[in-house]
Structures are given as C-alpha cells and as structure tokens.
Amino acid sequence: MASTEQSAMRVWRSFVSAKAEIGRTLQRGWRASGLTGAQLGVLRVLAEASNEGAQLHEISERLYVTPGNLTGIVDRLEEAGHLSRAPHPGDKRATLALLTPAGRELFEQVYPSHTARVRQLMSALTVSEQKLLADLLSRLAVRAAEMHEQPVG
Amino acid sequence: MASTEQSAMRVWRSFVSAKAEIGRTLQRGWRASGLTGAQLGVLRVLAEASNEGAQLHEISERLYVTPGNLTGIVDRLEEAGHLSRAPHPGDKRATLALLTPAGRELFEQVYPSHTARVRQLMSALTVSEQKLLADLLSRLAVRAAEMHEQPVG
DNA sequence: ATATAACAATTCTACCCTAAAGTATTGATG
C-alpha cells in the first residue's frame, strides 16, 4: 500500500536528518582535541578494556567498523602517541592495542564533555521516551540484520 | 545524575548501531546498479524537481551534504552520463543539474526497490510506532540544531 | 559609482568508510 510506504519513507528521512544534525553537533565537542569521532570510539573501547588492551578484531566489531578501516584509524592514533600496538601473546595472527598514558589522559579529558553533550541532547526527551526510542531503534536494527542475512529479495 | 547520563548514552549507542545495520542493509539494494547512496539521493532530488532541474546549492541543503562534497558526487554522476550541468539562466554564480534520460531511467529502475526495502525494514514497527519514532527523531534533530547554534558550552 | 558584504560553486586536505583481495596463522578433519 502506498500509505505504509510513505510512512516508512518518512521515518527513514527523519532518521537520516536526525543523524546529520546530531553528528554535526556532537562533533563540536571533540574537534578541539584533534580527535575524530572514530578515534574517540577506539579510545573509549580501550579505556573500558582491562590494562591488557583489546584485540583489533574486538574493537572493529564493537564499533561497527570494517577491519580495513580500523587499520588506518589505529595507525593515526599510534602515530599521535595515543596508543601502541603489541603482539598477542597466544595468537600470532592477532594484534593488541593498548592505551598510552598520554592517550588515557586525553580520553579522560575529552570524554566527560562528550557524554555531557549527549545528555543535553537527549534531555529533549523524557527518560521513558528515551527508553522507548532505544527499543524502537533496536527492533529496527534486528530487522535490518535479518534482512542482511537474506538474499536480496 | 549518572542515571540520566547512562540512559542518554544507551539511546545514542542504539542510534549508532541501528544506523550501521540499516545502512549496510539498504546499501545492498542499490549496489548492483553501480550507484552509491549519495548518488541515489541526488538522482531522487532531481527526479522530484521539475524538468528545469535543481540548483546545486538546493541539492546540497536537501541532502545534508556540504557543497564541497556535492561537487565530487555530481562530477561522478555527470561522468557516468546520469545528469548534466547547465548554467542558471538568471544567476551566473549558480549551476543547475539536470537528469539525463538515461539517468531518469536508471533512477526509475532502482528507486522502487529501494523504497520497498525501506518499507520491509519499517514493517518491524506498527504504523503508529513509526509515527512515534519519526516524532522522537524530529525532536532530537531540533534540539541538536539548537545546540549547534549555541557556543560550545 | 564604488566599496563592502553575502552568496554559489569549486578546489584542496585530511580523514572516514566499505568491499575485495592478499598474507600469515590457527584449528579442525580425514
């Protein structure tokens, strides 16, 4: 039916425009640090990990970034001195990334203001609306993953 | 409060992961045509415009794409023969983009299956849930735009 | 008329992103 298709497209347009606006706004929070969004994501995963660091493979999956993409992001963070690579003790294929003290310090300086901006953004909704939104988005993500596993219909 | 901050971050993570999953899934619908998402967006704006085409400036705003970015996208579409540039009759600064017959044909072949996939995706939600989702996303976009106009707090 | 400001498009740089192919390494199977 045309009406359900129009409704679907309207939601999708809302999604795209919201993503564009929000992305631009949040970006301002970390721009001054010299970090990019993807780089901040990597630092966050490492900061949340134990002191043994995290495998590149794990970072890639948690951030929804392809391995080939991650190689370059980690390269630049390593060059900037924010992390270091180390061989995985038990698996010669794997590489670990570890936060340097400088990297940890930068993260701890930048991240709180980032979360504060996210909180300020989300305060446009009540907490129950936030829960609802997260639920709706999760259901869409699940459906998308299901469609992704199917052949193109 | 920590709890509202956690809630806010959880919603934002849902948003990011949903975007990643959905983006990957929808991409499969147009990949075979050789078009990219941004290119399909430009063709859509032109198809919806009158036969006089659309100004690059207008396309840039409607797709949330910076002008510098749009130049390259239009370059590639022009090279592929899907659109042509023409000078704006009344304003020598402005440039119009016009769909070629081949471009229109390709669009009309690709776009219906794209909207069908969006509809399939959104059918994970009821129509009233879709309305609700669009409303919540619009409110976030408005808040983000407001924050964007303010100095970094 | 002329200086000034605002605007449209382009160019340039650095980064992000995916898909696909390539190199090692690991683990499971016959």
Added chain:
DNA sequence: CATCAATACTTTAGGGTAGAATTGTTATAT
C-alpha cells in the same frame, strides 16, 4: 600428519565527509 577452511590483519580501489581557502557574482550601503 596433511589438507583445508576459518581467522586476523593489511592493502588497494572507489567513494563519502567536513572544513577552510579561492574565484566569481550579486546585492547592499554608502
């Protein structure tokens, strides 16, 4: 044990993205 598939990372090719600087053009205010 030899083979073969899976895994981890890198490389390459083709784009997408924002931001800043540049070149013309148009509009506005002296």
